[in-house]
Amino acid sequence: MPEPMGFFTDTTVCIGCKACEVACKEWNQLPAENGGVGELSGDSYDNTRKLDGIHWRHVRFIEQFKGPYDGRWLMMSDVCKHCVQAGCLEVCPTGAIIRTEFDTVVIQSDVCNGCRACIAACPFGVIDVNPVSGTAQKCTLCYDRLKVGLEPACSKACPTDSIQFGSIAELRTRARKRVDQLTAQGVKAELYGADPDKALGGLNSFYLLVDEPEVYGLPRHPQLPSRNLTKSATFSAASAAVLGVLALVGLRKRRMDEQSRGGGGAGNV
Amino acid sequence: MSDTFFSAAPHWTWWIILYFFVGGIAGGAALLATVLDGFGGPEDRPVVRSGYNVAAVGAILSGALLTIDLGRPLRFWHMLFQSANFPTIMFKGWSPISFGAWGLLLFGLFSVLAALGGMAEEGRLRNPALRAVGGVVQGGLAKLVGALAGLLGVFIAGYTGVLLSVTNRPIWADSPWLGALFIASGVSAGAATLILLAPWRGATEASLARLSAFDTKALVVELVVFVLFIASVWPIRQVWVSFWGLLLLVGVGLGILTPLRLHATGRPMASAAKLVLLGGFLLRLATIFASEGIEHYRVAAGM
Numbered sequence: 001m002p003e004p005m006g007f008f009t010d011t012t013v014c015i016g017c018k019a020c021e022v023a024c025k026e027w028n029q030l031p032a033e034n035g036g037v038g039e040l041s042g043d044s045y046d047n048t049r050k051l052d053g054i055h056w057r058h059v060r061f062i063e064q065f066k067g068p069y070d071g072r073w074l075m076m077s078d079v080c081k082h083c084v085q086a087g088c089l090e091v092c093p094t095g096a097i098i099r100t101e102f103d104t105v106v107i108q109s110d111v112c113n114g115c116r117a118c119i120a121a122c123p124f125g126v127i128d129v130n131p132v133s134g135t136a137q138k139c140t141l142c143y144d145r146l147k148v149g150l151e152p153a154c155s156k157a158c159p160t161d162s163i164q165f166g167s168i169a170e171l172r173t174r175a176r177k178r179v180d181q182l183t184a185q186g187v188k189a190e191l192y193g194a195d196p197d198k199a200l201g202g203l204n205s206f207y208l209l210v211d212e213p214e215v216y217g218l219p220r221h222p223q224l225p226s227r228n229l230t231k232s233a234t235f236s237a238a239s240a241a242v243l244g245v246l247a248l249v250g251l252r253k254r255r256m257d258e259q260s261r262g263g264g265g266a267g268n269v
Numbered sequence: 270m271s272d273t274f275f276s277a278a279p280h281w282t283w284w285i286i287l288y289f290f291v292g293g294i295a296g297g298a299a300l301l302a303t304v305l306d307g308f309g310g311p312e313d314r315p316v317v318r319s320g321y322n323v324a325a326v327g328a329i330l331s332g333a334l335l336t337i338d339l340g341r342p343l344r345f346w347h348m349l350f351q352s353a354n355f356p357t358i359m360f361k362g363w364s365p366i367s368f369g370a371w372g373l374l375l376f377g378l379f380s381v382l383a384a385l386g387g388m389a390e391e392g393r394l395r396n397p398a399l400r401a402v403g404g405v406v407q408g409g410l411a412k413l414v415g416a417l418a419g420l421l422g423v424f425i426a427g428y429t430g431v432l433l434s435v436t437n438r439p440i441w442a443d444s445p446w447l448g449a450l451f452i453a454s455g456v457s458a459g460a461a462t463l464i465l466l467a468p469w470r471g472a473t474e475a476s477l478a479r480l481s482a483f484d485t486k487a488l489v490v491e492l493v494v495f496v497l498f499i500a501s502v503w504p505i506r507q508v509w510v511s512f513w514g515l516l517l518l519v520g521v522g523l524g525i526l527t528p529l530r531l532h533a534t535g536r537p538m539a540s541a542a543k544l545v546l547l548g549g550f551l552l553r554l555a556t557i558f559a560s561e562g563i564e565h566y567r568v569a570a571g572m
Contacts, residue, residue, distance in 0.1 A: 114340015236448030
Protein backbone atom coordinates (compact mmCIF):
# COMPACT_ATOMS: atom_id res chain seq x y z
CA MET A 1 0.00 0.00 0.00
CA PRO A 2 1.55 3.36 -1.02
CA GLU A 3 2.04 6.12 1.54
CA PRO A 4 -0.42 9.05 1.67
CA MET A 5 0.83 11.55 -0.90
CA GLY A 6 0.13 15.22 -1.33
CA PHE A 7 1.32 18.80 -1.81
CA PHE A 8 3.02 21.27 0.48
CA THR A 9 2.67 24.76 -0.96
CA ASP A 10 5.12 27.33 0.40
CA THR A 11 3.44 30.61 -0.57
CA THR A 12 6.52 32.66 0.35
CA VAL A 13 8.39 31.48 -2.73
CA CYS A 14 5.52 31.62 -5.24
CA ILE A 15 6.29 34.20 -7.95
CA GLY A 16 2.90 34.05 -9.69
CA CYS A 17 4.28 32.67 -12.95
CA LYS A 18 1.25 30.38 -13.39
CA ALA A 19 3.38 27.57 -14.84
CA CYS A 20 1.40 25.23 -12.57
CA GLU A 21 -1.90 26.39 -14.07
CA VAL A 22 -0.63 25.86 -17.59
CA ALA A 23 0.93 22.47 -16.83
CA CYS A 24 -2.29 21.30 -15.18
CA LYS A 25 -4.45 22.43 -18.08
CA GLU A 26 -2.11 20.85 -20.61
CA TRP A 27 -1.69 17.48 -18.90
CA ASN A 28 -5.35 17.08 -18.04
CA GLN A 29 -6.49 18.45 -21.41
CA LEU A 30 -8.80 20.97 -19.77
CA PRO A 31 -10.72 23.18 -22.19
CA ALA A 32 -10.22 26.91 -22.53
CA GLU A 33 -12.74 29.28 -21.04
CA ASN A 34 -14.91 31.48 -23.23
CA GLY A 35 -13.85 29.64 -26.39
CA GLY A 36 -10.23 30.64 -25.82
CA VAL A 37 -10.98 34.36 -26.08
CA GLY A 38 -9.03 36.11 -23.34
CA GLU A 39 -11.16 37.84 -20.72
CA LEU A 40 -9.34 40.12 -18.31
CA SER A 41 -10.55 40.52 -14.75
CA GLY A 42 -9.70 44.21 -14.97
CA ASP A 43 -8.55 44.71 -11.40
CA SER A 44 -5.76 42.17 -10.96
CA TYR A 45 -3.12 40.17 -12.79
CA ASP A 46 -5.21 37.20 -11.68
CA ASN A 47 -7.50 36.54 -14.63
CA THR A 48 -8.41 32.97 -13.67
CA ARG A 49 -10.08 34.25 -10.47
CA LYS A 50 -11.12 30.91 -8.98
CA LEU A 51 -10.88 27.15 -9.07
CA ASP A 52 -13.60 25.43 -11.08
CA GLY A 53 -14.30 22.51 -13.40
CA ILE A 54 -11.79 23.65 -16.01
CA HIS A 55 -9.25 25.31 -13.69
CA TRP A 56 -7.89 22.72 -11.29
CA ARG A 57 -4.97 24.97 -10.31
CA HIS A 58 -5.34 28.67 -9.63
CA VAL A 59 -2.63 31.11 -8.66
CA ARG A 60 -4.24 33.56 -6.30
CA PHE A 61 -2.91 37.13 -6.37
CA ILE A 62 -3.46 39.13 -3.21
CA GLU A 63 -2.47 42.77 -3.36
CA GLN A 64 -1.93 44.42 0.02
CA PHE A 65 -1.05 48.04 -0.64
CA LYS A 66 -1.54 50.89 1.82
CA GLY A 67 0.31 53.42 -0.31
CA PRO A 68 2.62 53.63 -3.33
CA TYR A 69 5.69 52.54 -1.34
CA ASP A 70 4.06 50.45 1.38
CA GLY A 71 2.69 47.14 0.30
CA ARG A 72 3.25 43.56 -0.72
CA TRP A 73 2.03 40.87 -3.06
CA LEU A 74 0.94 37.55 -1.65
CA MET A 75 0.69 34.69 -4.14
CA MET A 76 -0.63 31.23 -3.58
CA SER A 77 -1.12 28.38 -5.99
CA ASP A 78 -4.45 26.95 -4.85
CA VAL A 79 -5.78 23.46 -5.54
CA CYS A 80 -8.06 20.75 -4.14
CA LYS A 81 -7.04 20.02 -0.55
CA HIS A 82 -7.60 16.23 -0.82
CA CYS A 83 -9.06 16.36 2.71
CA VAL A 84 -8.56 13.31 4.92
CA GLN A 85 -12.25 13.72 5.83
CA ALA A 86 -13.69 14.96 2.54
CA GLY A 87 -17.11 16.65 2.43
CA CYS A 88 -17.49 16.02 -1.30
CA LEU A 89 -16.90 12.28 -0.88
CA GLU A 90 -19.31 12.21 2.05
CA VAL A 91 -22.32 13.57 0.14
CA CYS A 92 -21.73 12.17 -3.39
CA PRO A 93 -24.85 10.09 -4.11
CA THR A 94 -23.45 8.15 -7.07
CA GLY A 95 -20.20 6.88 -5.58
CA ALA A 96 -18.32 8.82 -8.26
CA ILE A 97 -15.99 10.37 -5.68
CA ILE A 98 -13.48 7.90 -4.29
CA ARG A 99 -10.41 7.84 -2.06
CA THR A 100 -7.43 6.38 -3.88
CA GLU A 101 -4.58 4.23 -2.62
CA PHE A 102 -2.52 7.46 -2.33
CA ASP A 103 -5.11 8.89 0.15
CA THR A 104 -6.16 11.43 -2.47
CA VAL A 105 -9.75 12.22 -3.50
CA VAL A 106 -10.74 11.66 -7.14
CA ILE A 107 -13.98 12.22 -9.06
CA GLN A 108 -14.65 9.45 -11.59
CA SER A 109 -16.06 11.39 -14.52
CA ASP A 110 -17.69 8.31 -16.06
CA VAL A 111 -19.75 7.74 -12.90
CA CYS A 112 -20.65 11.34 -11.97
CA ASN A 113 -24.09 12.44 -13.20
CA GLY A 114 -23.65 16.15 -12.53
CA CYS A 115 -25.97 16.52 -9.51
CA ARG A 116 -23.51 19.06 -8.06
CA ALA A 117 -24.01 18.12 -4.40
CA CYS A 118 -20.21 17.97 -4.02
CA ILE A 119 -19.83 21.60 -5.12
CA ALA A 120 -21.96 22.84 -2.23
CA ALA A 121 -20.35 20.38 0.20
CA CYS A 122 -16.74 21.47 -0.37
CA PRO A 123 -15.78 24.08 2.27
CA PHE A 124 -13.07 25.49 -0.01
CA GLY A 125 -15.07 26.13 -3.21
CA VAL A 126 -12.78 23.84 -5.19
CA ILE A 127 -15.20 21.82 -7.35
CA ASP A 128 -17.33 22.95 -10.27
CA VAL A 129 -18.89 21.57 -13.42
CA ASN A 130 -16.79 21.07 -16.53
CA PRO A 131 -19.14 22.30 -19.28
CA VAL A 132 -17.66 19.86 -21.80
CA SER A 133 -18.27 16.70 -19.76
CA GLY A 134 -21.31 17.97 -17.83
CA THR A 135 -19.80 16.43 -14.70
CA ALA A 136 -18.20 17.85 -11.56
CA GLN A 137 -14.43 18.00 -11.82
CA LYS A 138 -11.39 19.02 -9.80
CA CYS A 139 -7.72 18.19 -9.30
CA THR A 140 -7.02 14.45 -9.26
CA LEU A 141 -3.50 15.02 -7.90
CA CYS A 142 -2.55 13.59 -11.31
CA TYR A 143 -3.72 10.11 -10.35
CA ASP A 144 -2.73 8.80 -13.78
CA ARG A 145 0.84 10.10 -13.32
CA LEU A 146 1.07 8.79 -9.75
CA LYS A 147 0.07 5.32 -10.94
CA VAL A 148 3.17 5.18 -13.15
CA GLY A 149 5.52 6.76 -10.64
CA LEU A 150 5.48 10.28 -12.03
CA GLU A 151 5.17 13.51 -10.07
CA PRO A 152 2.02 15.65 -10.65
CA ALA A 153 2.33 18.06 -13.58
CA CYS A 154 1.97 21.25 -11.51
CA SER A 155 4.71 20.53 -8.97
CA LYS A 156 6.95 19.25 -11.76
CA ALA A 157 6.51 22.56 -13.58
CA CYS A 158 6.89 24.84 -10.54
CA PRO A 159 10.20 26.71 -11.05
CA THR A 160 10.62 27.82 -7.41
CA ASP A 161 9.49 24.66 -5.63
CA SER A 162 6.62 26.59 -4.09
CA ILE A 163 4.58 23.46 -4.84
CA GLN A 164 6.31 20.44 -3.35
CA PHE A 165 5.05 16.91 -3.90
CA GLY A 166 5.84 13.94 -1.70
CA SER A 167 4.68 11.72 1.12
CA ILE A 168 2.59 13.62 3.66
CA ALA A 169 4.86 12.63 6.57
CA GLU A 170 7.96 13.92 4.79
CA LEU A 171 6.22 17.09 3.61
CA ARG A 172 5.07 17.93 7.15
CA THR A 173 8.64 17.61 8.47
CA ARG A 174 9.91 19.82 5.66
CA ALA A 175 7.13 22.37 6.25
CA ARG A 176 7.85 22.65 9.98
CA LYS A 177 11.53 23.27 9.26
CA ARG A 178 10.59 26.03 6.83
CA VAL A 179 8.32 27.67 9.43
CA ASP A 180 11.17 27.59 11.96
CA GLN A 181 13.52 29.14 9.39
CA LEU A 182 11.08 31.96 8.59
CA THR A 183 10.29 32.57 12.25
CA ALA A 184 14.03 32.92 12.95
CA GLN A 185 14.11 35.57 10.21
CA GLY A 186 11.31 37.48 11.91
CA VAL A 187 8.60 36.45 9.44
CA LYS A 188 5.24 35.48 10.89
CA ALA A 189 4.47 32.17 9.21
CA GLU A 190 2.11 29.33 9.99
CA LEU A 191 0.92 26.10 8.42
CA TYR A 192 -2.65 25.67 7.25
CA GLY A 193 -4.05 22.15 7.12
CA ALA A 194 -0.90 20.32 8.25
CA ASP A 195 -2.26 19.21 11.62
CA PRO A 196 -4.12 15.86 11.44
CA ASP A 197 -5.76 16.59 14.80
CA LYS A 198 -7.43 19.75 13.52
CA ALA A 199 -9.93 20.49 10.73
CA LEU A 200 -11.03 17.61 8.48
CA GLY A 201 -8.36 15.26 9.83
CA GLY A 202 -5.69 17.29 8.05
CA LEU A 203 -5.38 18.32 4.43
CA ASN A 204 -3.25 16.32 2.01
CA SER A 205 -2.58 19.58 0.25
CA PHE A 206 -1.48 22.04 2.92
CA TYR A 207 0.01 25.51 2.90
CA LEU A 208 2.51 27.80 4.53
CA LEU A 209 0.84 31.20 4.96
CA VAL A 210 2.17 34.56 6.15
CA ASP A 211 -1.23 36.13 6.83
CA GLU A 212 -4.64 35.04 8.11
CA PRO A 213 -6.29 32.16 6.18
CA GLU A 214 -9.21 34.39 5.16
CA VAL A 215 -6.80 36.69 3.30
CA TYR A 216 -5.97 33.76 1.02
CA GLY A 217 -9.66 32.87 0.60
CA LEU A 218 -9.40 29.92 2.97
CA PRO A 219 -11.96 29.23 5.74
CA ARG A 220 -10.49 29.39 9.25
CA HIS A 221 -12.42 26.33 10.46
CA PRO A 222 -13.45 24.19 7.47
CA GLN A 223 -16.07 21.62 8.45
CA LEU A 224 -17.84 18.60 7.06
CA PRO A 225 -21.36 19.23 5.73
CA SER A 226 -22.69 16.36 7.87
CA ARG A 227 -22.21 18.46 11.03
CA ASN A 228 -25.77 19.75 10.46
CA LEU A 229 -27.40 16.41 9.65
CA THR A 230 -28.58 15.28 13.08
CA LYS A 231 -29.83 18.68 14.22
CA SER A 232 -31.57 19.49 10.94
CA ALA A 233 -33.19 16.04 10.71
CA THR A 234 -34.35 16.25 14.35
CA PHE A 235 -35.95 19.68 13.88
CA SER A 236 -37.60 18.45 10.68
CA ALA A 237 -39.00 15.38 12.44
CA ALA A 238 -40.31 17.62 15.26
CA SER A 239 -41.99 19.92 12.74
CA ALA A 240 -43.53 16.90 10.97
CA ALA A 241 -44.77 15.51 14.30
CA VAL A 242 -46.41 18.82 15.28
CA LEU A 243 -48.13 19.13 11.91
CA GLY A 244 -49.16 15.46 11.97
CA VAL A 245 -50.80 15.89 15.37
CA LEU A 246 -52.51 19.10 14.25
CA ALA A 247 -53.79 17.29 11.14
CA LEU A 248 -55.07 14.37 13.20
CA VAL A 249 -56.82 16.65 15.68
CA GLY A 250 -58.18 19.00 13.04
CA LEU A 251 -59.23 16.61 10.30
CA ARG A 252 -60.46 13.46 12.03
CA LYS A 253 -64.14 12.65 11.64
CA ARG A 254 -64.95 12.39 15.35
CA ARG A 255 -64.29 16.09 15.81
CA MET A 256 -66.64 16.90 12.96
CA ASP A 257 -69.27 14.64 14.45
CA GLU A 258 -68.95 16.35 17.80
CA GLN A 259 -69.35 19.69 16.10
CA SER A 260 -72.42 18.38 14.30
CA ARG A 261 -73.96 17.23 17.57
CA GLY A 262 -73.17 20.63 19.01
CA GLY A 263 -75.20 22.16 16.18
CA GLY A 264 -72.46 24.41 14.89
CA GLY A 265 -69.34 24.50 12.79
CA ALA A 266 -68.62 24.15 9.13
CA GLY A 267 -69.25 20.41 9.34
CA ASN A 268 -72.99 20.97 9.05
CA VAL A 269 -72.81 22.73 5.72
CA MET B 270 -17.15 36.03 8.67
CA SER B 271 -18.89 32.67 8.48
CA ASP B 272 -16.71 29.89 7.07
CA THR B 273 -19.54 29.12 4.65
CA PHE B 274 -18.59 32.16 2.56
CA PHE B 275 -15.57 30.34 1.11
CA SER B 276 -17.58 27.64 -0.67
CA ALA B 277 -18.85 27.68 -4.26
CA ALA B 278 -22.45 27.80 -5.45
CA PRO B 279 -23.77 24.51 -6.90
CA HIS B 280 -25.91 26.19 -9.59
CA TRP B 281 -29.11 24.77 -8.16
CA THR B 282 -31.52 27.18 -9.79
CA TRP B 283 -34.91 27.04 -11.55
CA TRP B 284 -35.35 23.29 -12.00
CA ILE B 285 -34.40 22.67 -8.38
CA ILE B 286 -36.57 25.51 -7.08
CA LEU B 287 -39.51 24.09 -9.04
CA TYR B 288 -38.72 20.62 -7.68
CA PHE B 289 -38.61 21.87 -4.10
CA PHE B 290 -41.97 23.61 -4.65
CA VAL B 291 -43.71 20.73 -6.44
CA GLY B 292 -42.21 18.14 -4.07
CA GLY B 293 -43.39 20.16 -1.07
CA ILE B 294 -46.95 20.36 -2.41
CA ALA B 295 -46.99 16.67 -3.33
CA GLY B 296 -45.65 15.63 0.07
CA GLY B 297 -48.05 17.87 1.97
CA ALA B 298 -51.04 16.70 -0.09
CA ALA B 299 -50.05 13.06 0.51
CA LEU B 300 -49.90 13.60 4.28
CA LEU B 301 -53.34 15.24 4.39
CA ALA B 302 -54.85 12.56 2.13
CA THR B 303 -53.43 9.87 4.43
CA VAL B 304 -54.86 11.48 7.58
CA LEU B 305 -58.27 11.91 5.96
CA ASP B 306 -58.08 8.39 4.51
CA GLY B 307 -57.49 6.94 7.97
CA PHE B 308 -59.50 9.22 10.19
CA GLY B 309 -61.93 11.13 7.99
CA GLY B 310 -65.46 10.28 6.98
CA PRO B 311 -67.04 9.15 3.69
CA GLU B 312 -67.64 12.79 2.72
CA ASP B 313 -63.84 13.29 2.75
CA ARG B 314 -63.21 10.72 0.00
CA PRO B 315 -63.03 13.32 -2.83
CA VAL B 316 -60.31 15.18 -0.90
CA VAL B 317 -58.46 11.91 -0.21
CA ARG B 318 -58.53 10.94 -3.89
CA SER B 319 -57.45 14.45 -4.94
CA GLY B 320 -54.61 14.32 -2.42
CA TYR B 321 -53.23 11.05 -3.76
CA ASN B 322 -53.57 12.33 -7.33
CA VAL B 323 -51.67 15.52 -6.50
CA ALA B 324 -49.02 13.40 -4.77
CA ALA B 325 -48.66 11.04 -7.75
CA VAL B 326 -48.47 13.79 -10.37
CA GLY B 327 -46.11 15.78 -8.13
CA ALA B 328 -43.82 12.79 -7.59
CA ILE B 329 -43.56 12.07 -11.33
CA LEU B 330 -42.98 15.76 -12.08
CA SER B 331 -40.37 15.93 -9.31
CA GLY B 332 -38.43 13.02 -10.80
CA ALA B 333 -38.53 14.68 -14.21
CA LEU B 334 -37.34 18.04 -12.83
CA LEU B 335 -34.46 16.44 -10.94
CA THR B 336 -33.39 14.45 -13.99
CA ILE B 337 -33.49 17.48 -16.29
CA ASP B 338 -31.32 19.39 -13.82
CA LEU B 339 -28.49 16.83 -13.93
CA GLY B 340 -25.40 17.60 -15.97
CA ARG B 341 -25.76 14.09 -17.46
CA PRO B 342 -29.51 13.32 -17.29
CA LEU B 343 -29.18 9.81 -18.78
CA ARG B 344 -27.09 8.84 -15.75
CA PHE B 345 -29.93 9.59 -13.29
CA TRP B 346 -29.95 5.90 -12.30
CA HIS B 347 -26.40 6.19 -10.93
CA MET B 348 -28.07 7.61 -7.79
CA LEU B 349 -29.97 4.36 -7.29
CA PHE B 350 -27.61 1.65 -8.51
CA GLN B 351 -23.83 1.33 -8.65
CA SER B 352 -23.06 2.04 -12.28
CA ALA B 353 -20.10 -0.36 -12.37
CA ASN B 354 -21.87 -3.11 -10.41
CA PHE B 355 -25.48 -2.98 -11.58
CA PRO B 356 -27.87 -4.00 -9.97
CA THR B 357 -26.05 -3.43 -6.66
CA ILE B 358 -27.86 -0.70 -4.75
CA MET B 359 -26.24 2.75 -4.39
CA PHE B 360 -27.27 4.18 -1.03
CA LYS B 361 -25.61 6.43 1.56
CA GLY B 362 -27.77 6.86 4.64
CA TRP B 363 -25.77 9.90 5.77
CA SER B 364 -26.17 11.75 2.45
CA PRO B 365 -29.57 13.51 2.19
CA ILE B 366 -29.38 13.55 -1.62
CA SER B 367 -28.83 9.78 -1.73
CA PHE B 368 -31.56 9.18 0.86
CA GLY B 369 -33.81 11.56 -1.08
CA ALA B 370 -33.34 9.76 -4.40
CA TRP B 371 -34.64 6.54 -2.86
CA GLY B 372 -37.31 8.40 -0.91
CA LEU B 373 -38.63 10.02 -4.08
CA LEU B 374 -38.68 6.71 -5.95
CA LEU B 375 -40.66 5.02 -3.17
CA PHE B 376 -42.92 8.05 -2.70
CA GLY B 377 -43.68 7.95 -6.42
CA LEU B 378 -44.44 4.22 -6.27
CA PHE B 379 -46.82 4.40 -3.30
CA SER B 380 -48.51 7.65 -4.30
CA VAL B 381 -49.18 6.34 -7.83
CA LEU B 382 -50.60 3.10 -6.36
CA ALA B 383 -52.76 5.10 -3.94
CA ALA B 384 -53.94 7.35 -6.77
CA LEU B 385 -54.82 4.32 -8.93
CA GLY B 386 -56.76 2.85 -6.00
CA GLY B 387 -58.71 6.09 -5.68
CA MET B 388 -59.44 6.30 -9.39
CA ALA B 389 -60.57 2.66 -9.46
CA GLU B 390 -62.90 3.50 -6.55
CA GLU B 391 -64.46 6.21 -8.71
CA GLY B 392 -64.57 3.95 -11.78
CA ARG B 393 -62.47 6.38 -13.80
CA LEU B 394 -59.84 3.91 -15.05
CA ARG B 395 -60.37 2.78 -18.66
CA ASN B 396 -57.05 1.01 -19.21
CA PRO B 397 -57.49 -2.66 -18.17
CA ALA B 398 -54.01 -3.01 -16.67
CA LEU B 399 -54.34 0.16 -14.60
CA ARG B 400 -57.88 -0.86 -13.62
CA ALA B 401 -56.54 -4.21 -12.41
CA VAL B 402 -53.82 -2.54 -10.31
CA GLY B 403 -56.29 0.01 -8.93
CA GLY B 404 -58.71 -2.77 -8.16
CA VAL B 405 -56.13 -4.51 -5.98
CA VAL B 406 -55.35 -1.34 -4.00
CA GLN B 407 -58.60 -1.26 -2.04
CA GLY B 408 -59.65 -1.68 1.58
CA GLY B 409 -56.87 -2.46 4.06
CA LEU B 410 -54.17 -2.54 1.39
CA ALA B 411 -55.24 0.92 0.21
CA LYS B 412 -54.92 2.22 3.79
CA LEU B 413 -51.41 0.73 4.08
CA VAL B 414 -50.29 2.07 0.70
CA GLY B 415 -51.78 5.47 1.57
CA ALA B 416 -50.02 5.54 4.94
CA LEU B 417 -46.67 4.79 3.27
CA ALA B 418 -47.33 7.51 0.68
CA GLY B 419 -48.16 9.97 3.48
CA LEU B 420 -45.07 9.17 5.54
CA LEU B 421 -42.80 9.35 2.50
CA GLY B 422 -44.58 12.55 1.47
CA VAL B 423 -43.59 14.31 4.69
CA PHE B 424 -40.06 13.08 4.11
CA ILE B 425 -40.03 14.49 0.56
CA ALA B 426 -41.39 17.84 1.75
CA GLY B 427 -38.66 18.14 4.38
CA TYR B 428 -35.52 16.36 3.22
CA THR B 429 -34.93 19.08 0.63
CA GLY B 430 -34.34 21.56 3.46
CA VAL B 431 -32.07 19.09 5.29
CA LEU B 432 -30.18 18.59 2.01
CA LEU B 433 -29.51 22.34 1.86
CA SER B 434 -28.36 22.39 5.50
CA VAL B 435 -25.97 19.50 4.86
CA THR B 436 -23.72 21.63 2.65
CA ASN B 437 -21.15 24.32 3.31
CA ARG B 438 -23.13 27.14 1.67
CA PRO B 439 -24.05 30.46 3.29
CA ILE B 440 -27.60 30.61 4.74
CA TRP B 441 -28.28 26.90 4.04
CA ALA B 442 -25.51 25.51 6.24
CA ASP B 443 -25.86 28.35 8.72
CA SER B 444 -29.31 27.17 9.84
CA PRO B 445 -30.68 23.79 10.97
CA TRP B 446 -34.27 25.00 10.46
CA LEU B 447 -34.68 24.75 6.67
CA GLY B 448 -36.02 21.18 6.75
CA ALA B 449 -38.61 22.08 9.38
CA LEU B 450 -39.54 25.23 7.45
CA PHE B 451 -39.96 23.36 4.16
CA ILE B 452 -42.16 20.73 5.85
CA ALA B 453 -44.45 23.40 7.32
CA SER B 454 -44.54 25.26 4.01
CA GLY B 455 -45.11 22.04 2.05
CA VAL B 456 -48.00 20.93 4.25
CA SER B 457 -49.68 24.36 4.12
CA ALA B 458 -49.15 24.48 0.33
CA GLY B 459 -50.51 20.92 0.03
CA ALA B 460 -53.66 21.94 1.92
CA ALA B 461 -53.98 25.03 -0.29
CA THR B 462 -53.67 22.91 -3.45
CA LEU B 463 -56.40 20.56 -2.23
CA ILE B 464 -58.66 23.50 -1.38
CA LEU B 465 -58.26 24.67 -4.98
CA LEU B 466 -58.45 21.30 -6.75
CA ALA B 467 -60.68 19.05 -4.63
CA PRO B 468 -63.94 20.86 -5.52
CA TRP B 469 -63.46 19.53 -9.09
CA ARG B 470 -63.65 16.02 -7.66
CA GLY B 471 -66.81 16.75 -5.68
CA ALA B 472 -65.37 17.75 -2.30
CA THR B 473 -67.96 19.03 0.18
CA GLU B 474 -67.90 22.48 1.72
CA ALA B 475 -67.45 20.82 5.12
CA SER B 476 -64.28 18.99 4.03
CA LEU B 477 -62.84 22.13 2.49
CA ALA B 478 -63.67 24.23 5.55
CA ARG B 479 -61.81 21.77 7.79
CA LEU B 480 -58.85 21.79 5.40
CA SER B 481 -58.87 25.58 5.50
CA ALA B 482 -59.01 25.58 9.32
CA PHE B 483 -56.05 23.16 9.36
CA ASP B 484 -54.17 25.39 6.91
CA THR B 485 -54.45 28.26 9.40
CA LYS B 486 -52.68 26.13 12.01
CA ALA B 487 -50.05 25.00 9.50
CA LEU B 488 -49.38 28.64 8.59
CA VAL B 489 -48.90 29.51 12.27
CA VAL B 490 -46.38 26.66 12.59
CA GLU B 491 -44.66 27.91 9.42
CA LEU B 492 -44.49 31.44 10.82
CA VAL B 493 -42.97 30.24 14.09
CA VAL B 494 -40.37 28.11 12.26
CA PHE B 495 -39.64 31.02 9.92
CA VAL B 496 -38.85 33.25 12.91
CA LEU B 497 -36.54 30.54 14.28
CA PHE B 498 -34.89 30.26 10.86
CA ILE B 499 -34.26 34.00 10.65
CA ALA B 500 -32.91 34.01 14.23
CA SER B 501 -30.50 31.20 13.35
CA VAL B 502 -29.04 33.10 10.36
CA TRP B 503 -28.96 36.43 12.21
CA PRO B 504 -25.12 36.40 12.50
CA ILE B 505 -24.95 36.60 8.68
CA ARG B 506 -27.95 38.91 8.28
CA GLN B 507 -26.11 41.05 5.71
CA VAL B 508 -26.81 38.35 3.09
CA TRP B 509 -30.46 39.37 3.14
CA VAL B 510 -29.66 42.94 2.15
CA SER B 511 -30.45 42.08 -1.44
CA PHE B 512 -33.33 41.65 -3.86
CA TRP B 513 -33.80 38.12 -2.51
CA GLY B 514 -34.18 39.39 1.04
CA LEU B 515 -36.92 41.72 -0.16
CA LEU B 516 -38.56 38.86 -2.02
CA LEU B 517 -38.45 36.72 1.11
CA LEU B 518 -40.26 39.45 3.04
CA VAL B 519 -42.85 39.76 0.27
CA GLY B 520 -43.27 35.98 0.32
CA VAL B 521 -43.88 35.91 4.07
CA GLY B 522 -46.26 38.88 3.86
CA LEU B 523 -48.27 37.49 0.96
CA GLY B 524 -47.88 33.79 1.67
CA ILE B 525 -48.28 33.58 5.45
CA LEU B 526 -49.52 36.81 7.05
CA THR B 527 -52.15 37.76 4.45
CA PRO B 528 -53.71 34.24 4.28
CA LEU B 529 -53.84 34.18 8.09
CA ARG B 530 -55.70 37.48 8.00
CA LEU B 531 -58.04 36.22 5.26
CA HIS B 532 -58.77 33.09 7.31
CA ALA B 533 -59.44 35.19 10.40
CA THR B 534 -61.88 37.43 8.56
CA GLY B 535 -63.67 34.52 6.88
CA ARG B 536 -62.80 35.63 3.32
CA PRO B 537 -63.05 33.11 0.43
CA MET B 538 -60.80 30.10 1.01
CA ALA B 539 -59.58 30.08 -2.60
CA SER B 540 -57.99 33.54 -2.33
CA ALA B 541 -56.00 32.55 0.75
CA ALA B 542 -55.02 29.24 -0.88
CA LYS B 543 -53.61 30.97 -3.97
CA LEU B 544 -51.54 33.28 -1.77
CA VAL B 545 -50.23 30.34 0.28
CA LEU B 546 -48.98 28.72 -2.93
CA LEU B 547 -47.34 31.96 -4.05
CA GLY B 548 -45.68 32.29 -0.63
CA GLY B 549 -44.40 28.71 -0.73
CA PHE B 550 -42.79 29.36 -4.12
CA LEU B 551 -41.25 32.70 -3.10
CA LEU B 552 -39.83 31.16 0.10
CA ARG B 553 -37.90 28.58 -1.88
CA LEU B 554 -36.94 31.02 -4.64
CA ALA B 555 -35.49 33.57 -2.18
CA THR B 556 -33.76 30.96 -0.01
CA ILE B 557 -32.03 29.30 -2.96
CA PHE B 558 -31.05 32.40 -4.91
CA ALA B 559 -29.91 34.39 -1.84
CA SER B 560 -27.24 31.73 -1.27
CA GLU B 561 -26.53 30.99 -4.95
CA GLY B 562 -25.74 34.66 -5.59
CA ILE B 563 -23.09 34.90 -2.90
CA GLU B 564 -20.36 33.40 -5.07
CA HIS B 565 -20.61 36.39 -7.36
CA TYR B 566 -19.79 38.70 -4.45
CA ARG B 567 -16.95 36.38 -3.41
CA VAL B 568 -15.41 36.49 -6.86
CA ALA B 569 -16.01 40.23 -7.21
CA ALA B 570 -14.20 40.75 -3.91
CA GLY B 571 -11.23 38.78 -5.27
CA MET B 572 -11.52 36.12 -2.60
